[in-house]
Amino acid sequence: GAGVSQSPSNKVTEKGKDVELRCDPISGHTALYWYRQSLGQGLEFLIYFQGNSAPDKSGLPSDRFSAERTGGSVSTLTIQRTQQEDSAVYLCASSLARRDEQYFGPGTRLTVT
Amino acid sequence: QKEVEQNSGPLSVPEGAIASLNCTYSDRGSQSFFWYRQYSGKSPELIMSIYSNGDKEDGRFTAQLNKASQYVSLLIRDSQPSDSATYLCAVLFWDTDKLIFGTGTRLQVFP
Numbered sequence: 001g002a003g004v005s006q007s008p009s010n011k012v013t014e015k016g017k018d019v020e021l022r023c024d025p026i027s028g029h030t031a032l033y034w035y036r037q038s039l040g041q042g043l044e045f046l047i048y049f050q051g052n053s054a055p056d057k058s059g060l061p062s063d064r065f066s067a068e069r070t071g072g073s074v075s076t077l078t079i080q081r082t083q084q085e086d087s088a089v090y091l092c093a094s095s096l097a098r099r100d101e102q103y104f105g106p107g108t109r110l111t112v113t
Numbered sequence: 114q115k116e117v118e119q120n121s122g123p124l125s126v127p128e129g130a131i132a133s134l135n136c137t138y139s140d141r142g143s144q145s146f147f148w149y150r151q152y153s154g155k156s157p158e159l160i161m162s163i164y165s166n167g168d169k170e171d172g173r174f175t176a177q178l179n180k181a182s183q184y185v186s187l188l189i190r191d192s193q194p195s196d197s198a199t200y201l202c203a204v205l206f207w208d209t210d211k212l213i214f215g216t217g218t219r220l221q222v223f224p
Contacts, residue, residue, distance in 0.1 A: 041216075042201075042214050042215065042216040043201070045211055045213070048210065056209070056210065056211070091157075098210050099145060099205055099207065101159055102159070102212060103159060104156040104158070104159075106155070106156050107156045
C-alpha cells in the first residue's frame with residue numbers, strides 16, 4: 001500500500017516568510033509524528049498527534065511553530081516568520097497506534113535564505 | 114533526560130563479514146526498541162523492532178536486547194556494500210510516548 005507522503009519535497013523561502021508543510025499518513029494509522037533533522041544532526045521530536053489531538057507539543061522549538069491534523073488524517077506543520085536556523089529536513093511519520101512501529105515519509109527539505 | 118547513545122563510527126567491515134552496531138539508553142522504565150537505516154539524503158527506513166529481552170532474527174539482521182544492561186544491538190550478517198548507511202537506534206519510552214533517536218552509527222562495507 002501507499003506509504004507516508006509529504007509535500008513539498010523541497011521548499012526554499014526567504015527569511016520572515018511563513019511556510020506550510022503537509023503530511024499524509026498511511027491509511028488507517030491513528031498516530032502521526034513530526035520530527036526535524038538538521039544537517040549532520042540527529043532526529044528531533046517536534047509534535048505527536050493521536051487522532052486529531054496533540055497530547056504532546058513539547059518538542060515545538062518556539063511559538064512560531066504550530067501543527068494541526070484534520071479528519072484524523074492529513075497534518076500540516078506551519079512555521080511563521082521563518083529564520084535561517086529553521087533550515088532542516090522535516091520528517092513526518094505515522095503508526096497504526098501509539099507505541100507501534102513508526103514509518104517515515106520522504107521528508108521536506110526546507111531552506112531559509 | 115532520556116538519552117540514547119551510539120558510537121558515530123564509521124564502522125568499516127569487509128564484504129561478507131558481520132557488522133555489529135551497539136546502542137545504550139537511559140532509564141529503566143518500559144520501552145520499545147527500533148533500528149532504522151538511513152541512506153544519505155533519504156529518510157529513515159525501519160529495519161526491526163524488538164520488545165523483550167533476547168534475540169530477534171529477520172533475514173540477515175539480528176536484534177539483541179538486554180534490559181538489565183540497558184543495551185540493544187544490531188548484527189548484520191554477510192554484510193554487503195549496499196548495507197553502507199547510517200543506522201539509527203531508537204527507543205520509545207512508554208511514560209512519555211516519545212521515540213528518542215541516537216545520533217546514528219555510519220557503517221561502511223568495503224568490497
